[in-house]
Each structure stands twice: as C-alpha cells, then as structure tokens.
Amino acid sequence: MKTFVALLQRDVTVLIRDLPEFVMRIAMQPFLFVFVFGYVLPSIGQVKSSYANLLLPGILAASMMMAGVQGTAIPLSQDFGAIKEIEDRLMAPIRISMVVLEKIVMGTLQAWIAGGLVFPLAWAIMRSNLSLHVTSFSYLFLYLFLVGLASAATGITLGTIISPFKIPLMFATIIIPMIFLGATYYPWHALSNVVWLQTIILINPMVYAAEGFRSVLTPGIPHIRMLFTILGLFAAVIILSGIGLRGFIKRAYS
Amino acid sequence: MAEQAEAIIDIEGLKKTYTLDSHRHVEAVKGIKFSVNAGEIFGLLGPNGAGKTTTIGMLTTRVKVTAGDAFIAGINIRDEVAVKRLIAVVPQQNNLDRSLTARENLTFHAKYFGVPKQVREKKAEELLKMMGLKGRQDDYVRAFSGGMAQRLMIARALMHEPKVLFLDEATTGLDPQSRRLLWDKVRELNESGQTILLTTHYMDEADELCHRIAIIDHGEVLALDTPHNLKRMVPGGNRIDLELPEAPDRLVDILRGIDRTGVISRRDEEDRVILSVHGGQGLIPGIIKAVQETNTDILSVQLHHVTLEDLFIHLTGRRLRD
Numbered sequence: 001m002k003t004f005v006a007l008l009q010r011d012v013t014v015l016i017r018d019l020p021e022f023v024m025r026i027a028m029q030p031f032l033f034v035f036v037f038g039y040v041l042p043s044i045g046q047v048k049s050s051y052a053n054l055l056l057p058g059i060l061a062a063s064m065m066m067a068g069v070q071g072t073a074i075p076l077s078q079d080f081g082a083i084k085e086i087e088d089r090l091m092a093p094i095r096i097s098m099v100v101l102e103k104i105v106m107g108t109l110q111a112w113i114a115g116g117l118v119f120p121l122a123w124a125i126m127r128s129n130l131s132l133h134v135t136s137f138s139y140l141f142l143y144l145f146l147v148g149l150a151s152a153a154t155g156i157t158l159g160t161i162i163s164p165f166k167i168p169l170m171f172a173t174i175i176i177p178m179i180f181l182g183a184t185y186y187p188w189h190a191l192s193n194v195v196w197l198q199t200i201i202l203i204n205p206m207v208y209a210a211e212g213f214r215s216v217l218t219p220g221i222p223h224i225r226m227l228f229t230i231l232g233l234f235a236a237v238i239i240l241s242g243i244g245l246r247g248f249i250k251r252a253y254s
Numbered sequence: 255m256a257e258q259a260e261a262i263i264d265i266e267g268l269k270k271t272y273t274l275d276s277h278r279h280v281e282a283v284k285g286i287k288f289s290v291n292a293g294e295i296f297g298l299l300g301p302n303g304a305g306k307t308t309t310i311g312m313l314t315t316r317v318k319v320t321a322g323d324a325f326i327a328g329i330n331i332r333d334e335v336a337v338k339r340l341i342a343v344v345p346q347q348n349n350l351d352r353s354l355t356a357r358e359n360l361t362f363h364a365k366y367f368g369v370p371k372q373v374r375e376k377k378a379e380e381l382l383k384m385m386g387l388k389g390r391q392d393d394y395v396r397a398f399s400g401g402m403a404q405r406l407m408i409a410r411a412l413m414h415e416p417k418v419l420f421l422d423e424a425t426t427g428l429d430p431q432s433r434r435l436l437w438d439k440v441r442e443l444n445e446s447g448q449t450i451l452l453t454t455h456y457m458d459e460a461d462e463l464c465h466r467i468a469i470i471d472h473g474e475v476l477a478l479d480t481p482h483n484l485k486r487m488v489p490g491g492n493r494i495d496l497e498l499p500e501a502p503d504r505l506v507d508i509l510r511g512i513d514r515t516g517v518i519s520r521r522d523e524e525d526r527v528i529l530s531v532h533g534g535q536g537l538i539p540g541i542i543k544a545v546q547e548t549n550t551d552i553l554s555v556q557l558h559h560v561t562l563e564d565l566f567i568h569l570t571g572r573r574l575r576d
C-alpha cells in the first residue's frame with residue numbers, strides 16, 4: 001500500500017511540475033468545442049442555440065476520454081520505450097498488476113479533472129444557450145466515475161500496444177475516430193437512417209459515455225437507456241483493463 | 255572464505271529460452287548452477303550474448319524463468335515481491351527517471367520501498383556525497399554523463415539497503431577514469447559488507463574486483479573459481495619472453511636447466527631470436543646472469559602474465575572481445 005501511494009505521488013509530482021502544460025492539454029479541447037459550437041456557431045446563426053444542449057454531454061465525454069487516454073497512453077509508451085524508465089518502478093516491492101492499477105487511477109484522475117473543467121467552461125461561455133436538467137446527481141457521479149475509468153483503461157490498452165514514435169498515428173487512427181464516431185456530436189438515435197453505422201459504433205465506449213451523460217444532463221433528448229449505457233461502460237472498463245493488464249505484463253517481462 | 259561462507263544466492267539449473275516466433279528460439283541460459291556467498295563480489299565474465307544480462311534478469315524478477323530454480327536469501331525468485339525487497343539492480347542501460355531530479359530519483363526510489371522520510375533524506379545526502387554528485391543533486395538527470403548516471407544508479411540502488419546488489423556491465427562505455435572511480439566505489443561498498451554480483455566482458459575488471467568469477471559463454475558456466483585459481487588452469491602459466499640478436503646453444507642449455515619447465519619455445523626471426531621461458535618474475539635475475547655469462551646482448555625482456563583472457567581462449571578457442 002505504501003508503495004502504491006508512493007507511485008501515485010511520483011506521478012502527481014511530475015504532473016504538477018508541468019501544470020501549465022497539463023492544464024493547456026486538458027482544457028484546450030473542451031474550451032474550443034464549447035466556444036465554437038456553443039457560442040460562435042449559435043451566435044452567427046449557423047446552428048440552433050439548442051445545439052449547445054445536445055453537444056454538452058458529448059463534449060464532456062470526449063474531453064474525459066481524451067484526458068484519460070493522454071494521461072495514461074503517452075507516459076506508458078514512453079516508459080516502455082527505448083529507455084525503459086519504468087524499470088525502477090517495476091523493481092518496487094509491489095505486484096506488477098498494482099503498477100497497472102496505479103496508472104489507471106492516474107488516468108482516471110486526469111479524466112475527472114478534464115470533466116470538471118467542462119462545467120465551468122460551459123457555464124462561462126454558453127450558459128445562455130444551455131438548459132441542463134440533472135436528473136440525478138448520484139447517476140451523474142456514477143457516469144463520471146465509469147467514464148473516467150473507461151478512458152484510463154483505453155489509454156492503458158493503447159499505451160502498451162503502441163510504440164512511442166507511433167503516438168501521433170494512434171491519435172489519428174484510433175482516438176479521433178473514436179470521438180467522431182462516438183455519438184459525441186449527434187445523439188445515437190439520430191443515426192437510425194444509417195443503421196450499419198449505428199450498429200458498428202456500439203463497440204465504441206464513447207457511445208455509452210456520451211449517451212450516458214445525455215441521460216443525466218439532457219434527458220429531453222432521445223438517448224440509449226441508462227441500464228445499457230451503464231452496462232456498456234462497465235464492460236468497457238473490464239475488457240479494456242483486462243487487455244491493458246495483459247499487454248502491460250507482457251511488456252514488463254521478457 | 256569460499257568454503258564456509260553462507261550462500262546468499264543459490265542457483266539450481268536456471269534456464270531461459272526466448273521465443274522469437276513459433277519456430278525460432280534462443281537458448282540464452284542453458285541450466286546454470288552456482289551459488290554466491292554473503293559478502294562476496296562475484297563476477298559473471300563472458301562475451302556479448304553469453305547470457306549474463308538474462309541471468310541477472312531472472313534473478314531480479316524481470317525475466318520469466320523457463321526452468322530451474324534460484325533462491326535469494328532462501329526466497330524463491332518466483333516470489334517476486336519478497337525478492338524485490340531484498341535486491342537492487344543497476345542495469346546495463348541508463349533507466350533513471352528523467353522526469354525527476356537526481357535527488358528525487360533517490361528519494362522516490364526509497365519511498366517505493368517504504369523508507370521513512372527522515373531516513374531517506376539522510377541516506378540520499380550520504381550517497382550523493384559518496385558518489386560525488388552532491389553539486390548536481392537538483393539537476394534533472396537528462397543531461398548527466400554516462401559516468402554520473404552510472405554512479406547515480408548505484409546510489410539509487412543502495413537507498414533501500416539491499417542484501418544483494420546486481421551490477422550489469424556497470425563500466426561499459428565509460429572512460430578509463432570513470433571506470434577506475436567506479437571500481438573504487440564497488441570495492442568501498444563491498445568492504446562495508448555489501449554482497450555484489452556483477453557482470454562484465456572486461457577480463458581486467460573481473461580479475462581486479464571479484465573474489466570469485468564464473469566464466470560464462472553461450473549460456474553455460476565454463477569455469478568457476480577465484481581469479482588466481484582460474485589463471486592456474488591455463489597450461490604454461492606465466493612466461494618470460496627474451497628477445498636476443500642470436501641465441502648461442504650454451505645459453506639455451508643454461509635456460510633449459512633454470513626451471514623444470516625450461517624453454518617452452520624458440521622463434522627465429524630475420525635479425526633476432528625470441529626465447530620463451532616458463533615462470534614468473536623471480537626467474538629474471540637468473541636469466542640475466544645466464545645471458546651475461548654467455549656474453550649475449552639482450553634486446554628486451556618481457557614478463558607475460560597469464561590473464562583471464564588466456565583462460566577464455568584456452569576454454570573456447572575464441573577471444574573475449576570479438
């Protein structure tokens with residue numbers, strides 16, 4: 001336990017040391033989305049002001065996913081890169097699976113911070129276009145919790161598979177498609193005209209994240225039933241953590 | 255000391271086969287067996303690819319064992335967490351935490367091992383001083399030279415007071431001065447009781463530092479003993495090479511009688527003759543006397559010490575380095 005806390009402290013220390021960079025990395029994307037889609041476009045009449053409502057749960061989900069993945073995949077693929085910086089932590093007197101768990105906790109933490117930033121940003125920039133009805137705070141927190149974990153688990157999986165110099169490629173080929181094809185900027189039910197796409201994207205955890213947030217923030221917009229989004233997120237956390245753990249262990253030993 | 259000392263590492267038929275793909279395997283370590291005593295500097299000497307790093311990897315939980323067993327202070331190396339508590343590794347390759355300063359590399363490492371704050375601060379202070387890094391303690395380690403990084407990694411390894419310290423090719427790639435400095439540190443540590451298992455492909459390093467050496471090649475231990483005993487395994491042993499313009503028969507006769515082994519070889523070259531005589535420096539006065547008695551000129555006298563390299567050549571027919 002002491003070792004686990006020490007590993008966390010190491011990561012937090014490094015994160016705080018690059019605080020401006022961290023905040024920029026985490027806040028820029030939600031800021032731009034909130035600003036452009038929630039303020040600029042409605043102001044110039046390109047989209048209806050109600051689009052802000054539709055968008056917010058998606059922005060929340062996408063920001064958390066981005067932060068969780070970046071917070072785990074990038075450090076991990078560097079740790080396992082040519083230098084193997086992580087070796088000293090692998091030599092700590094703790095099970096290797098606990099080192100993975102520590103990484104997931106760190107990623108989740110970063111996803112929460114990103115999620116936490118979306119609300120004040122939205123309030124500051126597009127509150128006039130927004131009408132949120134939080135149906136249940138306990139469910140909102142459950143979703144925040146699950147989406148944080150799912151994003152970190154996604155990052156662990158990617159971080160152990162991808163070599164450091166392929167990170168830009170990973171964003172282009174995996175993260176960006178996940179976000180764009182994740183019912184982020186449109187509700188899943190709106191895809192009923194493109195059934196094949198509607199079906200395929202059900203493998204994307206982003207769908208459950210965005211739809212889940214819709215169900216607690218903007219219940220007026222048609223969304224996937226809570227039970228299914230919760231189950232979907234649970235499944236994503238378990239499956240991706242499992243794959244990530246196996247990938248990590250495979251890399252940790254030779 | 256070797257006879258009665260207590261074994262702290264026990265290796266019983268340890269084996270590692272790397273799987274490259276379904277039909278290509280590398281037998282990196284082929285069932286080795288030896289033990290290391292507490293308080294000893296034990297060396298694994300062998301050329302690149304001999305299996306030294308793999309052996310250390312297995313003993314330090316980083317490489318999955320294919321077969322066999324090993325125990326550190328009685329604990330099976332498969333009990334990873336318990337073993338990790340007892341050991342420390344300085345790897346072949348710089349793996350310092352680049353996001354941290356030199357001092358933080360030490361203190362965080364100690365924190366992972368649950369060393370209390372006051373103890374780790376004091377220990378970091380001491381070790382930074384000992385390793386000559388006090389002035390650079392708050393610098394990030396990215397800019398550290400090879401020698402500094404190596405010394406910092408040793409300091410880091412000592413932060414949690416391991417029972418066994420593993421040093422993998424600790425001086426490879428260092429300049430001669432840094433190498434000497436590191437040798438001094440290793441000896442200093444050992445004198446204070448630290449058990450050290452090191453690997454090297456420098457025969458002089460093994461000879462100079464180690465109490466006992468296992469010579470390893472192609473994943474097998476070819477010989478294991480003290481440096482002194484290992485060198486005695488080389489047929490011929492030490493010799494003296496005598497370079498003369500000419501070698502009168504009478505001189506050869508005298509030299510032949512000088513020691514029971516006598517002249518081992520005579521090589522005639524265009525304008526000189528080289529006679530090799532068995533034995534060490536104690537024979538030199540006798541040889542000089544014989545040369546003077548026969549009124550012969552000497553071009554050079556060279557004492558040739560047997561090295562571990564000679565033993566390696568004797569055992570494998572190859573040189574240690576390429």
Ligand SMILES: Nc1ncnc2c1ncn2[C@@H]1O[C@H](COP(=O)(O)OP(=O)(O)O)[C@@H](O)[C@H]1O
Pocket residue numbers: 254272273274280281282300301302303304305306307308309
């Ligand atoms: N991770 C690995 N995967 C496959 N083969 C390896 C791996 N590590 C080492 N080897 C091979 O095992 C043999 C022994 O390597 P190593 O233990 O590094 O030797 P040394 O440290 O004595 O130079 C070499 O043939 C090397 O190519």
Ligand SMILES: [Mg+2]
Pocket residue numbers: 303306307308346422423
């Ligand atoms: Mg090696």
